[in-house]
Amino acid sequence: xxxxxxxxxxxxxxxxxxxxxxxxxxxxxxxxxxxxxxxxxxxxxxxxxxxxxxxxxxxxxxxxxxxxxxxxxxxxxxxxxxxxxxxxxxxxxxxxxxxxxxxxxxxxxxxx
Amino acid sequence: xxxxxxxxxxxxxxxxxxxxxxxxxxxxxxxxxxxxxxxxxxxxxxxxxxxxxxxxxxxxxxxxxxxxxxxxxxxxxxxxxxxxxxxxxxxxxxxxxxxxxxxxxxxxxxxxxxxxxxxxxxxxxxxxxxxxxxxxxxxxxxxxxxxxxxxxxxxxxxxxxxxxxxxxxxxxxxxxxxxxxxxxxxxxxxxxxxxxxxxxxxxxxxxxxxxxxxxxxxxxxxxxxxxxxxxxxxxxxxxxxxxxxxxxxxxxxxxxxxxxxxxxxxxxxxxxxxxxxxxxxxxxxxxxxxxxxxxxxxxxxxxxxxxxxxxxxxxxxxxxxxxxxxxxxxxxxxxxxxxxxxxxxxxxxxxxxxxxxxxxxxxxxxxxxxxxxxxxxxxxxxxxxxxxxxxxxxxxxxxxxxxxxxxxxxxxxxxxxxxxxxxxxxxxxxxxxxxxxxxxxxxxxxxxxxxxxxxxxxxxxxxxxxxxxxxxxxxxxxxxxxxxxxxxxxxxxxxxxxxxxxxxxxxxxxxxxxxxxxxxxxxxxxxxxxxxxxxxxxxxxx
Numbered sequence: 001x002x003x004x005x006x007x008x009x010x011x012x013x014x015x016x017x018x019x020x021x022x023x024x025x026x027x028x029x030x031x032x033x034x035x036x037x038x039x040x041x042x043x044x045x046x047x048x049x050x051x052x053x054x055x056x057x058x059x060x061x062x063x064x065x066x067x068x069x070x071x072x073x074x075x076x077x078x079x080x081x082x083x084x085x086x087x088x089x090x091x092x093x094x095x096x097x098x099x100x101x102x103x104x105x106x107x108x109x110x111x112x
Numbered sequence: 113x114x115x116x117x118x119x120x121x122x123x124x125x126x127x128x129x130x131x132x133x134x135x136x137x138x139x140x141x142x143x144x145x146x147x148x149x150x151x152x153x154x155x156x157x158x159x160x161x162x163x164x165x166x167x168x169x170x171x172x173x174x175x176x177x178x179x180x181x182x183x184x185x186x187x188x189x190x191x192x193x194x195x196x197x198x199x200x201x202x203x204x205x206x207x208x209x210x211x212x213x214x215x216x217x218x219x220x221x222x223x224x225x226x227x228x229x230x231x232x233x234x235x236x237x238x239x240x241x242x243x244x245x246x247x248x249x250x251x252x253x254x255x256x257x258x259x260x261x262x263x264x265x266x267x268x269x270x271x272x273x274x275x276x277x278x279x280x281x282x283x284x285x286x287x288x289x290x291x292x293x294x295x296x297x298x299x300x301x302x303x304x305x306x307x308x309x310x311x312x313x314x315x316x317x318x319x320x321x322x323x324x325x326x327x328x329x330x331x332x333x334x335x336x337x338x339x340x341x342x343x344x345x346x347x348x349x350x351x352x353x354x355x356x357x358x359x360x361x362x363x364x365x366x367x368x369x370x371x372x373x374x375x376x377x378x379x380x381x382x383x384x385x386x387x388x389x390x391x392x393x394x395x396x397x398x399x400x401x402x403x404x405x406x407x408x409x410x411x412x413x414x415x416x417x418x419x420x421x422x423x424x425x426x427x428x429x430x431x432x433x434x435x436x437x438x439x440x441x442x443x444x445x446x447x448x449x450x451x452x453x454x455x456x457x458x459x460x461x462x463x464x465x466x467x468x469x470x471x472x473x474x475x476x477x478x479x480x481x482x483x484x485x486x487x488x489x490x491x492x493x494x495x496x497x498x499x500x501x502x503x504x505x506x507x508x509x510x511x512x513x514x515x516x517x518x519x520x521x522x523x524x525x526x527x528x529x530x531x532x533x534x535x536x537x538x539x540x541x542x543x544x545x546x547x548x549x550x551x552x553x554x555x556x557x558x559x560x561x562x563x564x565x566x567x568x569x570x571x572x573x574x575x576x577x578x579x580x581x582x583x584x585x586x587x588x589x590x591x592x593x594x595x596x597x598x599x600x601x602x603x604x605x606x607x608x609x610x611x612x613x614x615x616x617x618x619x620x621x622x623x624x625x626x627x628x629x630x631x632x633x634x635x636x637x638x639x640x641x642x643x644x645x646x647x648x649x650x651x652x653x654x
Contacts, residue, residue, distance in 0.1 A: 005641060009651055013641040016650065025647055033215040041376070044208045048372045051201060051354035052365040059353040064335030065342065069197055069354050076204045077410055084214055084406045088399065096396065099648040106650035 012109040016102050025098040032090050036083060043079060047072055127461035128274045134469035135273070139291065142476060145306045146299035153300045156506040157653075159513060160227040160488050161390040162301040164654065168397040170309060172404020175388050177308030178481040179379075179405065180315060180412055181257075182264045183540045185474050188413070189447075190440020191537075192420020193427075196341070196351035198358055199420055199440075201368070203413035205375030210409065212552075213380040214402040219395035220559050220646040221386060226653040229383045229551065230493045233558050235645075236638035237566040240498050245573040247493040249550045250383040252577060253543050254486040255524065257384070258479055260539035262288060262528035265475045268441060272468040285528050288479065293521035295480040296487060297514045301391060304480045311477035312408065318470040322444070322463070323415040325451040326422035337418070341425040351424070367608045371541060374612030378544030381551030384485040395649050423447040431455060441536075445471065483524070487517035534597070538589050541610055542580070549576030549615035553623045559646060564627050565635040571626030576619025583611035 005013070016022055050058055051069065058069035153159055166174065184206065191199030225231035230246035266285040270276070275284070295303055330336040338352055345351040358368035379385060389398045423443035427435060431446045445467045449455060452463030491513035496504040504512070553572045557564040584590060589609045592602035606614075645651050 005651065010641065013644045013650070016644050016648070017640045022644065022647075026643070029647060037212070037215055040208065040211050044204075044376060045369075045372070047204070048201075048369055052359065052368060055353060055355050055359065059349070064333075065338040065349075065352060066335055067352055070338075070352070073197075073200055073204055074414075076208060077414060080208055080211060080406065081410060083211055084403055087215060088403055091399065099395075102644070102648040103650045106644075106648070110651070 006110070009106075009110045012106050015109075016106060019102070021098050021102055025095060025102065028094050028098070032087065032094075036087070040079065040083060044076065047076055127465060130461060131465040131468055132273055134465050135269075135472050138469050138473045138476070141310065142291070142295065142307045142473070145310065146295050146303035149299045149303035149306055153302055156227070156492075156510055158302065159300040159510045160492065161387075162305050164391060164393050166305060166391045166397075166401075168392060168400025169404050170305070171388060171392050171397070171401035172408065173312040174305045174308040174391070175385065175401055175405040176408035176412070177310075177312035177315070177477045178384055178388060179409060180312070180474065181478040181540070182261055182268065182471060182475045183536060184412070184416070185315065185319075185471055186264070186268065186441045186444055187537055187540070189416045189419040189423060190435065190438075190443040191357075192417065193423035193435055193443035193447075194440045195357040196345060196347060196421075196424070197354050198356050200417055201354065201358070201372075202375070203416055205372050206379070207406070207410050207413055209376045209379035210402060210406045212377065213385070214399070214406065216559070217380045217386070217555060218389050218398045218402045221555070222389045222392065222395045222398040223649045223652040224559075224642055224646040225390065227387065227390060227492050228489045229386050229555070230489065233554060233569050234493075234497070236558070236635045236642050237569055239502075242566055242569050243493040243497050245570045246551075246554070247489045247498075249546065249573050249577050250489040250493075251486045251520070252581075253381075253383055253546050253551070254482045255520075255527070256539050256546065257382075257543040258482045258486075258520075258524045259528055259531055259534065260536045260543070261475050261479045261482070262524055263532055263534055263539070264441070264536045265472075265479075266528065266532055267438070268468075268471060268475070271438065271442065272445065272471075281532065282529050285532075286525055288475065289521050289525035289528070291476060292479040292483050293518055295476075296483045296517040296521070300510075300513075301484060304477075304484050305391060307480055308477045311473045314470050314473050316408065316412065318448075318467055319412060319415045319419070322422075322448050322451060322467065323418045325463075326418050326426065326447065329426070329451065334418075337421055337425055341421040344428070345424045363607050366613065367610055370608050370610035370613035373616055374541060374545040374548045374610055377548035377552050377612075377616060379547075381547035381555065382543070383489065383547075383551070384481045386551075387485055387488060388481075390653070393654070395652070419444050419447055422451075426450045439535075439537075479524075483517055483521055486520045487513045490516040490520070535589070535595075538609065542584055545580045545584075545610060545612045545615060546577055548612055549580045549619040550574075551576075553616075553619040557620075557623050557627070559642075561627075562636055562639045564623070565630050565632055567630035567632070568623045568625075568627030572619050572623030575622030575626075576615055579618045580611045580615035583608075583615060587611070 060068045188202050221232055230243045233242045262285050265288045266281045269284045270281045342351040358364050392398050427446050427450050435443050445464055448467035449460040449464035453459035491509050495512045496509045550573045554569050583606045586604055586606045587609055588604050591598045592604035
């Protein structure tokens, strides 16, 4: 059957789950990752669709031999780096303190 | 094939000794590392997860070393060299995919699992059916990926060392297989990780070197490089625009969308990537490792742009024909030869040998990671939890993992030798499609959907796995086309080479359908525990 945890751990999980801090942690986490995931997926598939069905737009020259397609592709790199950096900042500020607090409580109750 | 072999031999012939010496250096270095790492491998946690003692930065390098396969290093630069801009489309999918891993999977998996992908599902499901399904999918994905690397290795090493004939190629495949079995059996996760870290450093160094040399030839003016590449490609400006490869027809365009789906969703479902998150002590270090991996992989793919267009611009004559004959696989090594001074020069020979040795190290590190992943899943999921129902001792489990590594390595060698006609890119794309269709739906449902249960997990894994494989069997890559595996027969009815556009939604659909038709609600009771554990790390494996 399922993995067994001690009844002490079980009670602690139940109690922590009901706290305002956990609700806040879950809300903050989902509040960041859900919209960001939708956004980068739309942005990526927009790029895929334009590459397929808008050759004129993608082939337009920007500077020398550098065209829209190349700039668009490089922008995908830029947004990936930027979102990764933004997530790391957000989680260090908003998620980690809450997670640390809850985990400390669990370890006090159950023993590390 | 014979003509390209002859062309290759004449290109590398004079300096074969140098190339062989560097290959031997790579082998000695990695074997040494493995012996060194094996001294500290005692417990199951050491063997499966390197004692969870790696730092985020170390694991980031190891992830990069595990992920950037020969398909990336040789395949993408080759695809750009042959198809121009369309080759670049691959790298973007391969990179953006890391955001899925970073935001939705890495930290939660580190907190809720122990050694394998199945651990995370088994946390709140019935162990035996879920572990059997997850282990099946882990082994299938890893074997496809492994075959791609080994078939590539056989062709590449034979060409680069200038050995000819089937016997030599078979010997190469068997040799690579024997090495990978050695790394995994002796070094476990610690040895494998250090091999991957060393490989990532070699790969990044080699790539930076060639990129700078290429750009220097064009006064660091990217536009000039692109212009020359377009002019020398024979396609003109179309070479710099999307469409050369995928824009041929509506079917090929939809095929490309299908590929894009598998690429962007597959990474976070690749078992050999997932188990790397267990090698660090905390979820925070898992996050840090993905950030390092994104930085390394992103800069690497930016450089492949220069390598690919550089090869199109600078490689000429016989060497250019060799790139075409090998489906692009020799673009990077031959570009290195060209920037070093060209065929017949010492500079060219030294750079060619260096980059070939880097490609060799790349293949070794990736096959070791894949073998370890399959062996872990067979020992930990199938043997310890399904067969022995959790009663096996740690010592027996690790012994079984070592035996499994032998068997899987042997199977991979046995399949790769007759499978040398298989297209490498097709095998990698299939591995990504299965990972995206079978593994990712189950992982995401389990983490974010309370109602999800055992039947849902089992249906989504088998549904995604079988639909992806079946669609490929009935696609033009297997029959009914000149380039197919069986060109003289035709049982194809699915028009796309990439199954993702159908099999990924099917995996999600089956997960949903299985869940809502089951009456067993025990998995829901444990969702509270899973949620607290995955988000806070409370009670996570240490």
